[in-house]
Amino acid sequence: MADPLLTSSPHRLMMTSALPYANGPIHIGHVAGAYLPGDIRARYERLAGNDVLWVCGSDEHGAAITLRAKKDGLTPRDIVDRYHGEMQTAFEGLDLSFDHYSRTSSPKHHQNAQDFFKTLLDKGSFEVKTEAQFYDPEAHQFLADRYIIGTCPKCTADGAYGDQCEKCGSALSPTDLIQPKSTLSGATPILKDTTLWYLPMGRHEEWLRDYIEKGLFEGQPHHDPQTWKAHVTGQCRSWIDGGLQSRAMTRDLDWGVSVPVEGAEGKVLYVWLDAPIGYITATMEWAEKNGKDWRDWWQSKDAELVHYIGKDNIVFHCLIFPILLREHGGYNLPTNVPANAFMNLEGDKISTSRNWAVWVSEYLEQFPGKSDEMRYVLASIMPEQKDSEFTWTDYRERINNELADVLGNFINRVVVLTQKYYQGQVPVALVSASETADDAIIEALQLAPERIGALIQRNRFREALHEAMGVARLGNKYMTEQEPWKLQKNNPERTAVVLHHCIQVAGICSVVLEPFIPRTAKKIQGAFGVENAAWSSAAADMIPAGRTLNPLPILFEKVDESVVQAQLEKLQASRAKTEPTVQPIKEEMTFDDFQKLDLRVGEVIACERVPKANKLLNLTIRTGLDERTVLSGIAEHFEPEQVVGRRVTVLVNLAPRTMRGIESQGMVLMAETADGGLRFVTPEEGTAAGDVIS
Ligand SMILES: [Zn+2]
Structure with missing residues (x-):
């Protein structure tokens, strides 16, 4: 249809x-x-x-x-x-x-x-400027993009690159970074003159705003802005509101597309x-x-x-590329950029450097022939509007409870019963044996493909998949209620009607699920003799009476709990192997700043948990000046009895702060270990409560 x-x-x-x-x-x-x-x-x-x-x-x-x-x-x-x-x-x-x-x-x-x-x-789309750029005096080269890291000026995250902060997605210029450092030598870069071609994005703010917010281009309706995802439009709007800065479109690098201008040797086009x-x-x-x-x-x-795209590429596809296309002339602009958010893994961000990831090549090696299973799970939890999370337990449950128990079980029952009662031939559905329950399922089947197609076109893939699986659920429910295996004894004509409709449900499933799980869809289509499936062929009369079904291969194998455990252990092992990450140095402070800190050796004379606070311990510390209360967020790492009697380093002139109704008068210094643990910073033997640390 x-x-x-x-x-x-x-x-x-x-x-x-x-x-x-x-x-x-x-x-x-x-x-x-x-x-x-x-x-x-x-x-x-x-x-x-x-x-x-x-x-x-x-x-x-x-x-x-x-x-x-x-x-x-x-x-x-x-x-x-x-x-x-x-x-x-x-x-x-x-x-x-x-x-x-x-x-x-x-x-x-x-x-x-x-x-x-x-x-x-x-x-004349560019501005050519000769100006000072960061240069590594030890490696003797200009530092573009990822050759330079520092603190993000927008979100203050450390490790932001010269062209982008991956934490907040902000597009940056190297000179925006706080505390820049060369990733080649670790040296602090110096400034040196070079010529660069800039895209003056500020010139384009006005039409971009119309394009993003109103769906207008050159004064004409271009697309329906309501069809864009809110987080995409929102990110673009905040960029434009913040004022679009000129961005360099060339780099001093020896790898890339050479700048096609005489005298521009050693310069390439910016990768973006x-x-x-x-x-x-x-x-x-x-x-x-x-x-x-x-x-x-x-x-x-x-x-x-x-x-x-993913959400980290929104600025490039919604603002920069449209500017380039419009400036060139003759090109269409995107009518939609349905960016997805990020997918996390087992409670943590996916990280290449920490090997906290499920690699596609490894998955396919360990689960040969199971591409549909992964596609199904990823589509079910696709981060369409906000970040989502993949867990192996969820993977197992979706395959066992949805693919195997709902879809696989239904298709298998249909094929087995058709073979048992009709030697594999699709039975005729006599109108005289029809009941109202049949009309309901036929009507639902008529509507499903159109609804699923419309959802896919609106990039609402999770809902579309849910609806497509709904067709299989409907078939299962219909079959279970009609009980063809009981009818067969007294009312064989009725059995034929029920099975005939169930076969149509199976055929429709194979088409509406094909975009999501193409291999399985082809297996089902093969069994039901569906050739050259088209969306319009997914209808309540798609498989004619009299056709002989082919054998059905096994569609899904259930996933054992041990598979989940093995994957979790693999992740944990890779985490343990990963080199500890060194926290970048904080902003420089003056000697006077340091002099303000009043650090003393303290002795913990009492310690108890803070009621209803999972992380806090309440320490009573002898400081030489007094005995005071200090709250510390270490309850997940230490039992109170492990703390009593310890000598600790305590900051005594920190402004008091009240948490959970208790005033904390200072701070106990802790060392964060690479594996995420906490240790006390303990003064050496021979020191005593009240000794000043300087
Ligand atoms: Zn940032």
Whole structure:
């Protein structure tokens, strides 16, 4: 059945997913963020018979790659070749069905990005400035982006990069960082003159505001801003409200797309200028291979552009890339950027450096043939509006209780009963044997595909999957209530009706679930003789009476609790192996600042828990001056009896603070260990309560 949204507006849908950065493997957070949503949408659009093109590719430039190469003693080419191959294998293993997967280090892309840059240059889109930039006096090179870290000026997080703070997502310039440091040598950088091409984003605030907030472009309605996710619009609005700063679009680096200007040797395009142009290059490559015109997808009025990305890329896709496209002229602007939030793992942020991740390649090795299981779980908990969390227990429960018990069990019962009663032939449903319960299920089946399709088009994948599984739930309920195995003895005509409808439910399930779990869908379609499934074929009469069913392979195996335990142990082991992270140094203070601290040796003479506070202990400390109460957040690490009698370091001139109705008069100094533990800072033997520490 046709979706009215589609028949009324024939269009081409140009879809992109964020180019993954070729300096590390793919984990489930990447998949849930930008790739699985793209794949579900693309698969749906193809099944619905719409003209869709979905491209992606490896992002192979930028300072993070040269830095990685330096650390590993390899060339940047070695690094990108390795990860380009690994990422492609991981994507294929999860059945991500890109129409074309490219890479930005190709000569074609270099040419394309340079042409794009030159057009903007000729149009006066850039400001050329010679100014002081950070330079590493020990490594003798300019420090772009990831060559420099420091404290984020927006959120004060440590370890922010020169181009972006990953903690708060802010786009930064190296000179914005507080306490900058070279990641090459650890040296404090010096300033040295260089020429850079800037994109003066401030010029574009007005039209960008109309575009983001009202869905207007060049004064015309462009898209419905209500279809954009609130967190995407909100982030863009706060950027614009904060005033858009000029951003350098070139870098002093020896790896990337050379700046096509005479005298600009040793300079390359900023990776965030060249990467989104990679979407266009990928389309060109696809068009060349397939005898099509790429302009139909990027420049035609009836083509729509949609970017699937993670929330850390919002500013680049909603503000910077639209500026570049508009300045170039002739291009469509995105009609939606349905960015996803982040997926956490077992109570913690996914971290490549700490190896706190589920790597796609490892998963596929350990769970061969189980790509649908992971796709199903990730789609069920996709971080569409806010961060979500993957746990192995949830993985097990969803597979056992939903895929195996609901979908697998239903399909299997349908096939087994058809074989038992009708030698595998789809029975005829006689109208004379029909009942009102049948009408209800037929009606529900008629409506489901359209509703699910509309949800997918609105990028509400979790709901769409829930509805699609609802079709299987409905079938299970209908079969259980009608009890065809009992009817068979006294009312065989009725059994035929019930089973006939159940077979239709199975067929519809196989179509509406195909965007989510394509391998399973194909297995079901194979068993029910469905060829060339289309969204419109998912109807209450899709499998004709008289057709002989084929054998059904096993759809899902239940996951044992021991599998969950093994995965958790693996995570914990990798955490233990990870090198301890050294906290960056805090902001410099003066000697006078230090002189203000009055530190004394203290002795704990009593200690008890603070009622209803999990973390607090109430310490009575002899300081030489007095006996005073100090509250300390160490109750999760120490029992009161372990604390009494200890000599401790105590800050005695801290302003008193009341917590849980108790006034705390000072602070006990603790050392945080690399594994997250706490230890007392204990003065050496021979010191006594009241000794001054200076
Ligand atoms: Zn920040």
